[in-house]
Amino acid sequence: MNKKIYLTLLLVSILGSIGFAQHWCGTHQTEEFMERLEANVKYANTHEVRSPDFKYIPIVFHLVADDDGVGRMNEESVFLQLCRLNELYIPVGLQFYVESFNYVNNSDMFNHVVPNVQGGMSSNRVDGVLNFYILAATHDDNVAGYYTGGLDVLVVRKSNFLEENSETSGHEIGHLLSLSHPHYGWEDEPYTPAQYGETVTITTISSSQSPTVPVEIMDDPNCTNTGDRICDTPPDYGFTQNGGNGIFTCNNPWEGIVKDRNGVLIESIPNLIMGYNACTDNYFTEGQIDAMNADYISRINSGSNQQQHFKSGYTPNLNEITEAPNLIYPSVAENVDTYNSILFDWDPVPNADSYIVVISGDADYRIQVNTDELFVSNLEPSSTYGWKVIPVNEVGYCLDLINSNLFFTGNSTSSTNEIEEVNNIQVYPNPTLGATDIKLALDIDKEVELKLSIVSVDGKSIETLGNKNIQAGNSVQTISIENFTSGVYFIKAESQTGTLVKRFVVNK
Numbered sequence: 001m002n003k004k005i006y007l008t009l010l011l012v013s014i015l016g017s018i019g020f021a022q023h024w025c026g027t028h029q030t031e032e033f034m035e036r037l038e039a040n041v042k043y044a045n046t047h048e049v050r051s052p053d054f055k056y057i058p059i060v061f062h063l064v065a066d067d068d069g070v071g072r073m074n075e076e077s078v079f080l081q082l083c084r085l086n087e088l089y090i091p092v093g094l095q096f097y098v099e100s101f102n103y104v105n106n107s108d109m110f111n112h113v114v115p116n117v118q119g120g121m122s123s124n125r126v127d128g129v130l131n132f133y134i135l136a137a138t139h140d141d142n143v144a145g146y147y148t149g150g151l152d153v154l155v156v157r158k159s160n161f162l163e164e165n166s167e168t169s170g171h172e173i174g175h176l177l178s179l180s181h182p183h184y185g186w187e188d189e190p191y192t193p194a195q196y197g198e199t200v201t202i203t204t205i206s207s208s209q210s211p212t213v214p215v216e217i218m219d220d221p222n223c224t225n226t227g228d229r230i231c232d233t234p235p236d237y238g239f240t241q242n243g244g245n246g247i248f249t250c251n252n253p254w255e256g257i258v259k260d261r262n263g264v265l266i267e268s269i270p271n272l273i274m275g276y277n278a279c280t281d282n283y284f285t286e287g288q289i290d291a292m293n294a295d296y297i298s299r300i301n302s303g304s305n306q307q308q309h310f311k312s313g314y315t316p317n318l319n320e321i322t323e324a325p326n327l328i329y330p331s332v333a334e335n336v337d338t339y340n341s342i343l344f345d346w347d348p349v350p351n352a353d354s355y356i357v358v359i360s361g362d363a364d365y366r367i368q369v370n371t372d373e374l375f376v377s378n379l380e381p382s383s384t385y386g387w388k389v390i391p392v393n394e395v396g397y398c399l400d401l402i403n404s405n406l407f408f409t410g411n412s413t414s415s416t417n418e419i420e421e422v423n424n425i426q427v428y429p430n431p432t433l434g435a436t437d438i439k440l441a442l443d444i445d446k447e448v449e450l451k452l453s454i455v456s457v458d459g460k461s462i463e464t465l466g467n468k469n470i471q472a473g474n475s476v477q478t479i480s481i482e483n484f485t486s487g488v489y490f491i492k493a494e495s496q497t498g499t500l501v502k503r504f505v506v507n508k
């Protein structure tokens with residue numbers, strides 16, 4: 001293929017341009033669930049539950065793939081969504097950070113096969129954190145996600161996870177923090193004038209997601225015991241479900257018409273995160289924010305042996321990443337002579353704790369490093385690759401534009417695998433066959449300063465041995481490999497004049 005064609009391509013990728021998807025939810029707001037909510041509302045009415053500082057909730061993202069490891073949500077998308085989620089939760093005073101990723105290969109979990117999916121979620125869940133499962137499916141094609149109180153975990157379907165406004169994730173976390181739907185009870189048979197009349201006289205309602213619920217009225221004196229138990233969310237008889245025709249709206253089609261049983265016109269709020277609607281500017285009310293903060297407080301104050309316990313006291317790196325790294329080498333459409341030893345290089349950016357390097361095209365690698373360079377030894381000759389570097393920290397990143405370069409490998413193995421002053425380097429024993437040290441035999445032409453390091457097969461720097469001034473002649477360096485696990489490694493020697501890489505195999 002003519003490489004010049006690529007030069008005309010736009011070398012910038014745009015992440016997260018997926019639009020808003022309508023949201024159905026599979027959370028069952030049981031009696032027990034509502035009791036917890038009522039307790040939180042009561043607590044918030046008698047205590048100061050908000051604080052001037054953010055409260056931080058650790059999340060373990062369970063990134064589930066099929067049995068072959070295929071289909072997993074990638075980490076850079078999680079970091080991007082986490083930042084969006086944090087923006088959604090700024091008014092709440094709660095922020096989330098990545099405690100860790102848990103990688104699960106299990107087709108039954110991935111495809112939501114009951115009951116194995118529950119068993120898998122139970123055995124993978126981690127105490128003290130928010131357990132967030134990203135799966136390919138839920139129990140229903142229409143369900144984007146759910147919170148399950150039994151395990152205190154939440155599930156978001158992969159295809160809904162990347163929503164630009166993080167709607168599904170934000171909604172399910174709202175449930176996890178004890179909020180119910182504002183249209184609680186009306187999920188299955190939402191309001192229509194034909195069914196309920198212009199003046200809604202029924203006093204109870206129920207759905208597959210709720211037990212029997214007292215119907216809320218305008219300015220309800222009993223609002224902590226009716227509807228969604230939150231007093232500043234007006235009655236919602238499922239108005240934005242638009243009569244249950246499967247099309248959500250961002251307005252109440254019967255606004256100005258529908259009245260509660262006292263004949264009072266209902267003034268609805270269509271755009272609540274906890275609703276079912278087609279709005280793009282959803283939010284939480286003050287009452288909902290109070291209930292979530294009360295739930296957070298009850299969680300951190302519960303014993304660490306309690307399923308709903310959140311650990312607290314840790315403040316993540318909150319400084320926002322505001323720029324994407326400038327890619328230095330390989331640069332745009334660079335022809336790289338070699339293929340088996342390429343040192344990727346980029347400018348560090350402020351507030352990044354680490355970088356995810358994505359190499360695409362004739363490969364599909366993602367490697368997370370906390371340096372601003374990455375040595376890669378396993379690319380193919382005469383191939384076309386793209387690469388980009390995504391800066392991340394514990395609270396994610398919100399950049400829409402990430403620089404991306406194409407480059408082309410040659411078929412040479414030597415040109416950067418050479419140092420002018422070095423005649424030869426040998427590693428022995430290789431393979432190590434149980435040895436606890438390796439020897440590096442150097443044959444040096446003239447005095448040279450070498451920076452020595454050991455790199456793993458996926459390019460991570462395992463150990464830096466520092467700069468060593470090596471005299472001309474033959475010498476031997478001894479390097480301990482006691483803490484190394486079995487596998488392939490590289491010794492990398494760098495000088496002013498080049499880089500030299502030797503492969504060795506540790507077998508214990």
Ligand SMILES: [Zn+2]
Nearest residue numbers: 025026027171
């Ligand atoms: Zn819901």
